[in-house]
Amino acid sequence: MIQDIYPHKLYNEYNPAAKVQENSPVLNIYNGKVLVHTEKFDNHIIAFPLKKEMPEELEYTYLFRVDDIEYFLWNEELREDLIPEGYAYVEERSIRKAGNGPCEEVFAATTGKHLSDWYRDTRFCGRCGTRMALHDKERAMSCPACGYVAYPRIMPAVIVGVKNGDQLLLTRYRTGFAYNALIAGFTEIGETVEETVMREVMEETGIRVKNIRYYKSQPWGTANDLLLGFYCEVDGDDTITMDCQELKYAKWVQREEIVLQPGDFSLTNEMMRRFKEGNEV
Known part of the structure; x- marks a missing residue:
C-alpha cells in the first residue's frame, strides 16, 4: 500500500526548528496539484524541486522527513514565469499511477497534500x-x-469487504474513479466505525451485514482521511438495492472473477486481492 515504503521511514513529528536548506525538496502543492520534474514524471519517476531551484524569498513550512531528508511546503501556485525550468504541475492522483516511484516520494506527495490542504484551510x-x-x-x-x-484534522472512513460465501460485493462510483471498489464512507459524529460499516452498506446497496471484523488501516492523504478496512458477511437477503445517485455498479462477484485496480497503493485493492486469493480474515 502507499505507506509501505520500507526500508525508508516517514517521521511526521513537527520540528519548528527545522530550516530549509538549498538542497531541501519542496512540495509545491496547490489545489490538488503538485510541482514535479516533467521529463522524469514522463518516465514514471517522481522528483520534486529543490529549494535552490525555486524563486527567491519564498517562506516555507516544515512538513516531515523521510529518513534524513527534510521536506518543506510552499502551498501557493507559482506564476508561469516563476516555475523552475523542467517542472510542471500534475494532479496528485496521477502520481499514484502503476509504476510510478520511488515509493517514498509517492507517499510524500500524498501526505504532503493532506497537510497542504489543512494549512490552506486554517x-x-x-x-x-x-x-x-x-x-x-x-x-x-x-x-x-x-x-x-x-x-x-483527520477524517475516519471505512472500507468494507462484504462477503457472501465465495462472492464479494464490488461497486463502481457513478463519477470519478473508474475501477472496481468496495463500499466506503465517512464516519458521522456520534457513530462508531462498526455502525458506519452497517449504515454505509445499507445506504449504498440495501444489504444488512453481520460478523464485522477489522482488517487494517491506511493513511489516505488524497481525501484527507484515515481508512479503516473491515470484512463482514451478508445477513439474510442478499438482494442488492443500489444507490443510483452514488453508484453505477454494485454486484456480487466470484473470487476468481474479481478484476483488481491498477497499482498496489490502496487498501481497497489489497482487500479485494486478499479475497480473490482466499486470504481474507
Whole structure:
C-alpha cells in the first residue's frame, strides 16, 4: 500500500526548528496539484524541486522527513514565469499511477497534500476570523487574538469487504474513479466505525451485514482521511438495492472473477486481492 515504503521511514513529528536548506525538496502543492520534474514524471519517476531551484524569498513550512531528508511546503501556485525550468504541475492522483516511484516520494506527495490542504484551510481563525500563525512548539495553528489553537484534522472512513460465501460485493462510483471498489464512507459524529460499516452498506446497496471484523488501516492523504478496512458477511437477503445517485455498479462477484485496480497503493485493492486469493480474515 502507499505507506509501505520500507526500508525508508516517514517521521511526521513537527520540528519548528527545522530550516530549509538549498538542497531541501519542496512540495509545491496547490489545489490538488503538485510541482514535479516533467521529463522524469514522463518516465514514471517522481522528483520534486529543490529549494535552490525555486524563486527567491519564498517562506516555507516544515512538513516531515523521510529518513534524513527534510521536506518543506510552499502551498501557493507559482506564476508561469516563476516555475523552475523542467517542472510542471500534475494532479496528485496521477502520481499514484502503476509504476510510478520511488515509493517514498509517492507517499510524500500524498501526505504532503493532506497537510497542504489543512494549512490552506486554517489560515484564519474559525472563532474570530483573525489570521492564524504557526504554533511555536507543535503542529498547530494559533490565533494571536483569541488564543484558539487548531490541530490537523483527520477524517475516519471505512472500507468494507462484504462477503457472501465465495462472492464479494464490488461497486463502481457513478463519477470519478473508474475501477472496481468496495463500499466506503465517512464516519458521522456520534457513530462508531462498526455502525458506519452497517449504515454505509445499507445506504449504498440495501444489504444488512453481520460478523464485522477489522482488517487494517491506511493513511489516505488524497481525501484527507484515515481508512479503516473491515470484512463482514451478508445477513439474510442478499438482494442488492443500489444507490443510483452514488453508484453505477454494485454486484456480487466470484473470487476468481474479481478484476483488481491498477497499482498496489490502496487498501481497497489489497482487500479485494486478499479475497480473490482466499486470504481474507
